[in-house]
Amino acid sequence: RRSNLPYALEPDKDTGELSYDDPDTVHYCPLCGWGNDQPGGPQDMGSGRYARTDLRNLRGYTTFAEPGLFVNRETKDQQYLWCRKPGADCYASAGTCMANPSECYNENGTPKTGYTPIQLEVPAGSTPRCVNHINIFEGYQTVACNMHAAGFGNCGTYLYAGTSSDTCAPWLQGGSMGLYRQDTGAGINIPYVRHWSYSPNNKRMYFSVYSQDQAEAINLVNSVFDNTGNTTHPLSLRFETFPPGESFPGPDYNPGALDAVTFVYGDGDDYNIVPGAGRRRMGSSSRDYTVFTINWWQNGAKLTPGDTFSKRAFVFASELAAAKPTADNLVPKVIPDKIDDTRWNPRAVDIYKVGTSFDAVAATSSQGTSTTCTSTSATLACSGFSTPKAGYVPFFHITCGASNYLGPDPYHFTPGNGEWFTFPGLSNNNAQKIRSYACAGEVESVRPTWKLLGWFDPLTCSSLGSGLSYDDNICVVPTPPPPVTAAPTSPPTGQPVTAAPTSPPTGQPVTAAPTS
Numbered sequence: 010r011r012s013n014l015p016y017a018l019e020p021d022k023d024t025g026e027l028s029y030d031d032p033d034t035v036h037y038c039p040l041c042g043w044g045n046d047q048p049g050g051p052q053d054m055g056s057g058r059y060a061r062t063d064l065r066n067l068r069g070y071t072t073f074a075e076p077g078l079f080v081n082r083e084t085k086d087q088q089y090l091w092c093r094k095p096g097a098d099c100y101a102s103a104g105t106c107m108a109n110p111s112e113c114y115n116e117n118g119t120p121k122t123g124y125t126p127i128q129l130e131v132p133a134g135s136t137p138r139c140v141n142h143i144n145i146f147e148g149y150q151t152v153a154c155n156m157h158a159a160g161f162g163n164c165g166t167y168l169y170a171g172t173s174s175d176t177c178a179p180w181l182q183g184g185s186m187g188l189y190r191q192d193t194g195a196g197i198n199i200p201y202v203r204h205w206s207y208s209p210n211n212k213r214m215y216f217s218v219y220s221q222d223q224a225e226a227i228n229l230v231n232s233v234f235d236n237t238g239n240t241t242h243p244l245s246l247r248f249e250t251f252p253p254g255e256s257f258p259g260p261d262y263n264p265g266a267l268d269a270v271t272f273v274y275g276d277g278d279d280y281n282i283v284p285g286a287g288r289r290r291m292g293s294s295s296r297d298y299t300v301f302t303i304n305w306w307q308n309g310a311k312l313t314p315g316d317t318f319s320k321r322a323f324v325f326a327s328e329l330a331a332a333k334p335t336a337d338n339l340v341p342k343v344i345p346d347k348i349d350d351t352r353w354n355p356r357a358v359d360i361y362k363v364g365t366s367f368d369a370v371a372a373t374s375s376q377g378t379s380t381t382c383t384s385t386s387a388t389l390a391c392s393g394f395s396t397p398k399a400g401y402v403p404f405f406h407i408t409c410g411a412s413n414y415l416g417p418d419p420y421h422f423t424p425g426n427g428e429w430f431t432f433p434g435l436s437n438n439n440a441q442k443i444r445s446y447a448c449a450g451e452v453e454s455v456r457p458t459w460k461l462l463g464w465f466d467p468l469t470c471s472s473l474g475s476g477l478s479y480d481d482n483i484c485v486v487p488t489p490p491p492p493v494t495a496a497p498t499s500p501p502t503g504q505p506v507t508a509a510p511t512s513p514p515t516g517q518p519v520t521a522a523p524t525s
Contacts, residue, residue: 015073015074015075015076015078015269016035016037016038016073016074016076016078016080017037017038017040017071017072017073017291017299017301018035018036018037018038018071018072018073018074018332019036019038019059019067019068019070019071019072020036020068020070020333021036021068022058022066022067022068025068025337026333027072027332027333029074029078029264029265029329030264030265032079032080032081032258033081035078035079035080035081037078037080038052038059038071038291039051039052039054039059039177039178040052040177040178040179040291040292040293040299041177041292041293042177042292042293042294042295043292043293043294043300044292045177045292046059046060046061046290046291046292047060047061048060048061048062051177052177052292061288061289061290062288062289063277063286063287063288064274064275064276064277064280064286064287064288064289064303065276065277065278065286065287066277067276067277067289068276068340069273069274069275069276069277069336069337069340069343070271070272070273070274070332070336070339070340071271071272071274071289071291071301072269072270072271072272072329072332072336073269073270073271073299074264074267074268074269074329075267075268075269076252077264077267078264078267078329079251079258079262079264086247086248086249086250087114087118087126087248088110088114088118089110089168089248089250090110090126090127090129090205090248091107091108091109091110091113091126091127091161091164091205091206092107092108092110092112092113092114092120092124092125092126092127093106093107093108093124093125093127093160093161093162094106094107094108094113094123094124095122095123095124096123097162099160099161099162099209100160100209100210102162103162103163103207103208103209104162104163105162106161106162106209107161107162107163107164107206108124109164109165112124113126127157127158127161127164127205127206128157128158129156129157129188129214129245129246129247129248130156130157130158130243130244130245130246131155131156131234131236131243131244131246132155132212132236132243133236133239133240133241133242133243133244134236134237134239134240135155135236135237136231136232136234136235136236136237137154137155137156137230137231137234138154138155138231139152139153139154139155139226139227139230139231140152140153140154140227141153141223141226141227142203142215144203144215144217146200146201146203146217147200147201147217148221149200149201149217149218149219149220149221149226150217150218150220150221150222150223150225150226150227151201151203151215151216151217151218152215152216152217152218152226152227152230153213153214153215154213154214154216154230154231154234155211155212155213155214156188156212156213156214156234156246157205157206157212157213157214158212158243159209159210159211159212160209161205161206161209162206162207162208162209163204163206163207163208164204164205164206164207165204167201167202167203168186168201168202169200169201170184170185170186170198170199170200170201177293178250179293179299184250184251184252185198185250185251186198186199186202186248186249186250186251187199187248187249187251188216188234188246188247188248189246189247189248189249190233190234190244190245190246191244191245191246191247192244192245195233196233196249197218197219197229197230197233198219199216199217199218199219200217200218200219201216201217202214202215202216203215203216203217218230234246264329265328265329265330266328266329266330267328267329268326268327268328268329269326269327269328269329269332270324270325270326271324271325271326271327271332271335271336272301272303272322272323272324273322273323273324273325273336273339273340273343274287274289274303274322274343275287275322275340275343275345276340276341276343279343279344279345280305280345282345282346283305283309283318283345283346283347284308284309284310284311284347285305285306285307285308285309285310285311286305286306286307286310287303287304287305287306287345288303288304288306288307289302289303290302290304303322305318305320305345312347313349313399314350314399314400316347316348316349316350317347317348317397318345318346318347318348319345319346319347319348320343320344320345320346321342321343321344321345322343323339323342323343325339350397350398350399353396353397353398354375354376354396355376355394355395355396355398356371356372356374356375356376356377356378356394356395357371357372357377357378357379357380357392357393357394357395358370358371358372358380358392358393358394358395358462358463358464358465359380359382359389359391359392359393360389360390360391360392360393360415360462360465360470360473361382361384361387361388361389361390361483361484362387362388362390362477363384363386363387363388363480363483365476365477365478366477366478366479366480366483367390367415367473367477367478367479367480367483368382368384368387368479368480368481368482368483368484369406369462369463369479369481370382370484371395371463380484381484382483382484383484383485384483384484387483387484390470390472390473391404391465391466391469391470391472391473392465392469393462393463393464393465393466393470394463394464394465395463395464396464397464398464400466401464401465401466401467402417402464402465402467403417403461403463403464404416404417404461404462404463404464404465404470404473405417405418405419405459405460405461405462406459406460406462406477406479407419407421407422407457407458407459407460408457408458409422409448409449409451409455409456409457410448410451410455412448412475413475413476413477413478413479414474414475414476414477415462415473415474415477415479416470416473416474417465417467418432419432419445419459420432420443420445421475422448422449422457423443423444423445423447423449424444424447424448424449425441425443425449426449429441430443445457460479
C-alpha cells in the first residue's frame with residue numbers, strides 16, 4: 010500500500026520564506042514514486058523546484074510536518090477530470106471521444122493542447138435535478154445529477170475516496186473527496202464517482218452520497234447546489250481531494266503548532282571545501298515510508314582506500330512554527346569534510362595474548378609507533394593502528410553471554426551467520442532476517458556487546474578469533490611504591506634565639522596642640 014506520511018516542506022529558494030499557514034501558499038513538496046523526481050518530471054513544480062537537485066539550489070533544510078496541514082491543490086485536483094479529445098465529436102462517438110487524465114494533462118496540471126476537461130456546473134436557474142441511480146456503493150445511495158456541461162461522452166471513471174490516483178500525493182491515501190460551489194465554497198464529501206459523464210445528450214454526473222436513504226441523498230445534492238436564483242449563468246463547481254481528517258480548516262486551525270521534524274543539510278556551498286557536490290532526493294514508496302536522501306556525488310566525490318568522508322549535519326524535532334528560525338541558525342554550521350589517510354595522526358595499537366585472554370595497548374603519544382606490555386608472560390599477537398588505514402579493517406571484541414570473539418566480523422554471533430549471509434556480503438535468502446542484536450544459541454534476553462579495538466591487517470592477524478576474552482589488566486604498569494626519604498646528615502638545630510633590643514622602646518608619641 011502507498012504511504013500516508015506527513016507533508017514535506019521546503020523554503021522558497023529565492024526568498025528563504027517557509028509558508029505553511031495559508032492553504033493557498035503552502036511550500037509543500039510533491040512526493041512522487043521513487044525515481045520520478047527527475048528535472049522536468051512529475052515532481053518538478055517548475056524551474057526544478059522539488060526535483061532532485063544540487064544543494065546549492067535549496068535553502069539548506071527540509072521539514073516534515075504531521076498530518077493536519079491543509080493545502081489547496083485545486084490545480085492538481087483538476088487532473089482527476091476526464092477530457093474530450095482534440096477534434097472529437099462525442100455526439101458521433103460517445104464511447105471513444107474521451108481521454109483519461111493520464112493522457113490529457115501536462116506535468117504542471119494544465120490540459121494539453123486541444124484537450125477539453127469536463128466542465129463541472131449546475132445549469133442556470135435550476136437545481137441539479139438529481140434522480141436515483143440503480144447502483145449502490147458500499148451501502149450508500151448513487152445519484153445521477155445535472156452537474157456538467159453537455160457534449161461530453163462516456164467516462165469510465167470509478168474513482169474511490171481514499172484511493173487517490175495522484176501518485177505524487179501519498180498523504181491523500183485514506184482521505185476524502187468532494188464537490189464544492191465556486192461562489193460560496195459550500196459542498197459535500199462524496200465516497201465514489203462512477204462517471205463524470207456518460208452521454209453527450211445530457212448533463213448527468215453519476216456519483217454516490219454519504220446517505221443510505223434515497224430521498225435524503227437526492228434532496229441533499231439539490232439543496233447544496235441549488236442555482237435557481239441565478240437565471241443567467243451556470244453555477245461553477247470544483248472537485249477537491251483531502252487527506253484524512255477535516256475537509257477544511259476550522260476556526261481554531263493553527264498549523265504552527267503541528268509537530269515537525271527537520272533535516273538540516275546545508276546550503277551546498279559548504280561542499281566547496283571538498284570535491285564533488287551535495288544533492289537532495291526524495292519520493293514516496295509502495296510502503297509506509299518516505300525516501301529522503303542527501304548524496305555526495307559528481308566528479309571528485311570518491312573515496313580511495315584509507316579516506317573518510319564526514320559531515321556534521323542536524324536533525325531536530327519541534328513545532329512547525331519553530332522549524333524555520335531553528336534551521337536558519339543551524340544551516341551555516343553544517344560542515345562536510347573529506348579526510349585522506351595523510352591527515353590522520355594514528356598511533357600504534359598492539360594486541361597481547363596470555364592464554365585465552367588478551368589486552369589491547371595503544372602507544373602513549375600521537376603518532377607513537379611502539380607500545381609497552383609489562384607482563385612477562387604476554388606475547389605480541391597482532392599490530393595495528395588507532396585510525397583507518399589502507400589494507401586494514403576494524404577489529405571488534407564481541408561478547409554474547411559467556412562467549413567471546415576478537416576479529417573483523419561484527420556479526421560473528423548473529424543468528425544465520427555463515428548460513429544465509431556472510432560478512433562482508435549479502436544475504437542469500439531474503440525470507441530470513443538478519444538480527445544483529447541477537448545472540449545465536451542464547452535466550453532472547455541475552456544481547457551482544459561490541460568494543461572497537463582499532464584497525465588491523467586481517468591477513469597477519471588471522472590467528473585471532475573465538476574464545477579470547479578481554480583483560481585490560483594484562484599490560485597495566487604496576488603502581489610504583491612510595492619513595493623512601495633518606496636520613497638527615499646532621500642533627501636538627503635548636504629553637505632560634507632572637508637577640509634582645511639594643512635600646513628600650515620609645516614612649517607614646519606626643520601631638521602638638523593646634524595653633525588656632
